[in-house]
Amino acid sequence: MANSPRKKKPSKSEAKVVPLIKGRRATSYDVARLAGVSQSAVSRCFKPGASISGKMRERVMKAAKELEYQPNAIARGLITQRSNLVAVLVSGRLNLYYPEVLFKITEELAEAGLQALLFTVETEDDAEAVIEQAWQYQVDGVISASHMSQAQYKLLEKRQIPVVFFNRYFSDHPNTVVYCDPSEQVRDVVKQLYTLGHRRAGLIIGPEDNMVSRERARMVQDSLSEFGIGTVCEVRGDFTYESGTSGLQEINRQVMDRPSVVICINDMMAMGCMDEARSVLGLDVPKDLSIVSFDGIGMSQFASYELTTIRQPIGRMSEAAVRMILERVERPEQSHEKRVFEGAMIPGGSIARAPS
Amino acid sequence: MANSPRKKKPSKSEAKVVPLIKGRRATSYDVARLAGVSQSAVSRCFKPGASISGKMRERVMKAAKELEYQPNAIARGLITQRSNLVAVLVSGRLNLYYPEVLFKITEELAEAGLQALLFTVETEDDAEAVIEQAWQYQVDGVISASHMSQAQYKLLEKRQIPVVFFNRYFSDHPNTVVYCDPSEQVRDVVKQLYTLGHRRAGLIIGPEDNMVSRERARMVQDSLSEFGIGTVCEVRGDFTYESGTSGLQEINRQVMDRPSVVICINDMMAMGCMDEARSVLGLDVPKDLSIVSFDGIGMSQFASYELTTIRQPIGRMSEAAVRMILERVERPEQSHEKRVFEGAMIPGGSIARAPS
DNA sequence: TGGTGGTTTGCATTCGAATGCAAAAATGCT
DNA sequence: AGCATTTTTGCATTCGAATGCAAACCACCA
Numbered sequence: 001m002a003n004s005p006r007k008k009k010p011s012k013s014e015a016k017v018v019p020l021i022k023g024r025r026a027t028s029y030d031v032a033r034l035a036g037v038s039q040s041a042v043s044r045c046f047k048p049g050a051s052i053s054g055k056m057r058e059r060v061m062k063a064a065k066e067l068e069y070q071p072n073a074i075a076r077g078l079i080t081q082r083s084n085l086v087a088v089l090v091s092g093r094l095n096l097y098y099p100e101v102l103f104k105i106t107e108e109l110a111e112a113g114l115q116a117l118l119f120t121v122e123t124e125d126d127a128e129a130v131i132e133q134a135w136q137y138q139v140d141g142v143i144s145a146s147h148m149s150q151a152q153y154k155l156l157e158k159r160q161i162p163v164v165f166f167n168r169y170f171s172d173h174p175n176t177v178v179y180c181d182p183s184e185q186v187r188d189v190v191k192q193l194y195t196l197g198h199r200r201a202g203l204i205i206g207p208e209d210n211m212v213s214r215e216r217a218r219m220v221q222d223s224l225s226e227f228g229i230g231t232v233c234e235v236r237g238d239f240t241y242e243s244g245t246s247g248l249q250e251i252n253r254q255v256m257d258r259p260s261v262v263i264c265i266n267d268m269m270a271m272g273c274m275d276e277a278r279s280v281l282g283l284d285v286p287k288d289l290s291i292v293s294f295d296g297i298g299m300s301q302f303a304s305y306e307l308t309t310i311r312q313p314i315g316r317m318s319e320a321a322v323r324m325i326l327e328r329v330e331r332p333e334q335s336h337e338k339r340v341f342e343g344a345m346i347p348g349g350s351i352a353r354a355p356s
Numbered sequence: 357m358a359n360s361p362r363k364k365k366p367s368k369s370e371a372k373v374v375p376l377i378k379g380r381r382a383t384s385y386d387v388a389r390l391a392g393v394s395q396s397a398v399s400r401c402f403k404p405g406a407s408i409s410g411k412m413r414e415r416v417m418k419a420a421k422e423l424e425y426q427p428n429a430i431a432r433g434l435i436t437q438r439s440n441l442v443a444v445l446v447s448g449r450l451n452l453y454y455p456e457v458l459f460k461i462t463e464e465l466a467e468a469g470l471q472a473l474l475f476t477v478e479t480e481d482d483a484e485a486v487i488e489q490a491w492q493y494q495v496d497g498v499i500s501a502s503h504m505s506q507a508q509y510k511l512l513e514k515r516q517i518p519v520v521f522f523n524r525y526f527s528d529h530p531n532t533v534v535y536c537d538p539s540e541q542v543r544d545v546v547k548q549l550y551t552l553g554h555r556r557a558g559l560i561i562g563p564e565d566n567m568v569s570r571e572r573a574r575m576v577q578d579s580l581s582e583f584g585i586g587t588v589c590e591v592r593g594d595f596t597y598e599s600g601t602s603g604l605q606e607i608n609r610q611v612m613d614r615p616s617v618v619i620c621i622n623d624m625m626a627m628g629c630m631d632e633a634r635s636v637l638g639l640d641v642p643k644d645l646s647i648v649s650f651d652g653i654g655m656s657q658f659a660s661y662e663l664t665t666i667r668q669p670i671g672r673m674s675e676a677a678v679r680m681i682l683e684r685v686e687r688p689e690q691s692h693e694k695r696v697f698e699g700a701m702i703p704g705g706s707i708a709r710a711p712s
Numbered sequence: 713t714g715g716t717g718g719t720t721t722g723c724a725t726t727c728g729a730a731t732g733c734a735a736a737a738a739t740g741c742t
Numbered sequence: 743a744g745c746a747t748t749t750t751t752g753c754a755t756t757c758g759a760a761t762g763c764a765a766a767c768c769a770c771c772a
Contacts, residue, residue, distance in 0.1 A: 027758055038722045043759055073492040074433045075758035079727050083430055099455035106474050118462050118474045136429040275659035303631035304660035383728055394752045399729055409750060431728035435757045
């Protein structure tokens with residue numbers, strides 16, 4: 001490996017190497033050889049803001065194009081300690097809220113030059129495994145819109161992997177969060193219900209361990225009692241359509257005198273609830289029964305449902321989540337931040353004057 | 357760096373090193389040092405089937421646990437030339453068919469020890485960019501359920517990245533495919549329509565360049581003409597709910613004498629169509645208008661819709677897709693394979709006797 | 713012409729795990 | 743015990759790009 005005289009001799013007739021001829025993809029060394037420069041020059045050409053002269057860049061780029069060279073993100077990740085991968089944790093396929101969030105986040109990530117590593121998480125056990133996987137893949141950060149225990153979060157923290165929570169957080173622990181606070185809108189909706197004569201409400205809430213459900217339920221309860229609307233029944237579902245149908249059944253079973261309005265903690269359950277009311281109980285929604293809910297997912301506005309619901313600004317929230325992950329990656333020492341977005345009431349058509 | 361006598365001396369009091377104490381995650385070298393063995397031993401411990409003795413494994417594992425060591429997938433990928441990443445290309449958030457497929461595939465991949473790198477693709481230009489990204493990340497393979505031009509496919513082929521097409525393929529080019537062929541069921545459904553007295557059908561199909569749409573349309577046309585049912589109108593949508601509503605409007609505009617059945621090329625459009633029929637045109641589905649469609653996504657069976665539709669066995673198809681990617685990764689020279697699954701008719705409740 | 717300062721460039725090393733090869737250890741057999 | 747065979751282990755190198763440092767180059771001015 002004698003260091004040859006620093007004069008370039010690219011005239012070796014290997015200039016006609018067809019890229020990938022033997023299954024190997026071109027590396028920065030191949031490009032360097034073809035262009036008659038050093039590997040570092042090639043590397044610098046692909047690093048924005050690096051010190052490189054015009055003609056050098058030109059020469060390298062020409063060779064790179066010829067060989068269809070693209071830097072190897074894996075190798076780059078190894079040396080820079082930045083994978084540009086972000087783990088996105090969403091849960092089940094049964095709540096159509098998640099796909100919306102997922103796609104939005106993925107697009108925002110792409111825009112920021114990051115890749116989404118997708119993980120589906122149904123239980124905390126899943127989360128356990130997922131965290132290990134993400135750790136193995138050296139993700140730069142985690143955006144979690146699904147289950148995660150405090151212990152798991154602390155583990156990630158200890159490993160210095162930035163986490164942004166999407167619509168959930170731990171109140172007794174500092175963390176970075178994008179969150180939708182619909183309390184204003186809840187009050188508006190409840191007020192409207194009051195004006196429409198509703199005095200007895202049913203509630204279909206989510207799993208006990210779910211923060212979003214707890215918070216929303218609390219807000220609803222607060223507003224209800226403020227306006228003197230009674231909660232005749234509170235049943236627990238799991239955010240799925242099916243648990244909306246069975247939820248209404250359950251309410252029906254528990255109280256003889258049906259409430260005039262059912263408040264569902266998310267759209268999926270509201271849709272189940274509405275379908276149950278109409279198809280099974282033969283009720284007219286909203287004339288016989290009003291229904292309101294949360295999320296504002298796309299299909300909640302299909303003509304069959306037209307839910308009166310409180311929408312989360314998913315687009316802005318996703319954008320914020322990605323911004324925040326980037327910030328935390330770049331300045332891990334910075335203190336945590338919580339960004340809270342207001343909800344937005346979608347009037348819909350699923351509420352009406354209470355039947356007398 | 358004198359090579360010390362091959363006697364272990366792990367008693368260096370660094371045994372109390374707290375993992376990650378200075379922000380560095382443990383590497384195989386750290387584990388090796390703590391366990392008093394070589395780095396290669398550590399590596400072998402994490403490779404299933406490697407030649408390692410029981411006590412060695414035990415010692416290494418103990419040290420690994422203490423340091424919370426997990427092999428670095430990025431470094432591994434670099435040396436093994438296998439990233440264990442698979443790019444999954446799905447399109448828009450507006451057709452709920454995709455999330456279902458995506459989640460299924462992701463789960464199957466996880467089961468096979470692979471990670472899904474998610475890409476959303478709306479146009480062929482997107483696909484272009486996505487392919488470059490995937491290439492940079494050294495994905496082991498691509499599962500494409502979205503747009504991809506022949507040129508793009510050939511590019512991937514040239515780069516020797518295995519591709520599995522999900523429900524689409526190029527007929528004039530060898531490729532690996534999982535596909536759902538609903539022709540049997542189409543015939544059944546059309547026959548049933550005939551029996552129910554339908555003689556005039558409307559069609560809402562998808563974009564011209566979409567193979568799934570073309571194929572399904574062809575099958576429908578074939579069966580219709582076999583049974584002597586006329587196509588009074590064929591309009592084009594884009595697989596979204598909205599294009600289902602506008603599709604029915606369009607049909608209504610084009611022909612004065614409304615068809616007795618509308619066949620939609622996917623569920624989303626069928627739902628839009630049904631909602632339009634009911635809420636805007638005031639029709640009773642199925643009494644005034646029958647609707648049938650394709651896909652069998654979850655929400656097509658919600659009580660508001662209960663579509664008569666031809667379901668794809670998404671679960672089995674996803675599993676097959678992952679299997680096939682694995683096979684192609686391991687034996688790239690093997691010839692291509694096309695796995696075709698039958699559809700399954702879901703009776704639903706969206707068809708009835710044709711109004712006289 | 714020579715010196716100064718600034719910009720380009722290349723060299724050599726690094727990231728963390730895998731692996732072919734040879735040395736060492738363990739096992740079996742006579 | 744002595745030798746052959748098999749299994750286990752460590753050494754050294756490799757993957758592909760990034761980067762600190764020093765050498766080379768360039769421009770400019772005195």
